[in-house]
Amino acid sequence: MPAMKQLLPDWLHPSLDVLTTAALVLLVLVLAWVLRRVLRGLARRLRERYQLSEQMMAVPLRVAGAVVNVGALFAILQLLGVSGAVLWTAFTGFAAVGAIAFFAAWSVLSNLFCTLLIVIMRPFRLHDRIELLENGDKPGLKGEVVDINMVYTSLREDDGALLQVPNILFFQRITRRWPVPGAMPTAPVDNG
Incomplete structure (x- = not known):
């Protein structure tokens, strides 16, 4: 990387770290988009092969899409410098609050x-x-x-x-x- 840095103009050196991070964030977003497209194609092929209804594949696709989106969000936050320990603490805190709210609303569980x-x-x-x-x-x-x-x-x-x-x-x-x-x-x- 230092050899490549010397090939770039001097005015670009201060913002090179920002540009690298932006490129990596863009790469994560593109990979998440491609993964969601692949999952949709796989679901379509499974639906056609096993003659499954559209609604049978809707819930698994939504869950898979949510997992991909959350994974991409965590990867982007990691690239932006948020530590894994902070992410894990925030995630478990939100999960605990969510679990309490979830069980408090029993009608949601019934639904x-x-x-x-x-x-x-x-x-x-x-x-x-x-x-x-x-x-x-x-x-x-x-x-x-x-x-x-x-x-x-x-x-x-x-x-x-x-x-x-x-x-x-x-x-x-x-x-x-x-x-x-x-x-x-x-x-x-x-x-x-």
């Missing part, structure tokens, strides 16, 4: 468990039209499923309004479902 059941049992899929009935026969929330995340399922009503329904409601109320034409059935049908 996460219900999300797991929705992903595994697949009572509905993305782009299905569903309706949550009130007391068995009264009309309730109705729309097209446009997103399923860890806490909410987003429904788009006919007028374009977006409803965010807590996932726990799908296990407390009757759900009426109109599947997308040509979609695979969500549960085996007994014709016998």
Whole structure:
């Protein structure tokens, strides 16, 4: 590096460390972007090969993306001079506060468990039209499923309004479902 430094103009020497750090930060960001693209491609191939639904791959992709983003953030902070001990202390402190808040909000835990059941049992899929009935026969929330995340399922009503329904409601109320034409059935049908 000292030999290369002599080849550069004198006015660039004071800012060489800053430029090197900026280049390394840019490299980390590019690598994180490439890794997320590779993960998306891998998920697409797995979905096509094993005929998995879009929603089955959505949660693992979001988790993997979050892990890549957090890893890139830690790498960038390390490049900027933040020590690993400080990062670890901050991370464990935030994790402890997060764990306390997480267990204090038991409804959030219920929603996460219900999300797991929705992903595994697949009572509905993305782009299905569903309706949550009130007391068995009264009309309730109705729309097209446009997103399923860890806490909410987003429904788009006919007028374009977006409803965010807590996932726990799908296990407390009757759900009426109109599947997308040509979609695979969500549960085996007994014709016998």
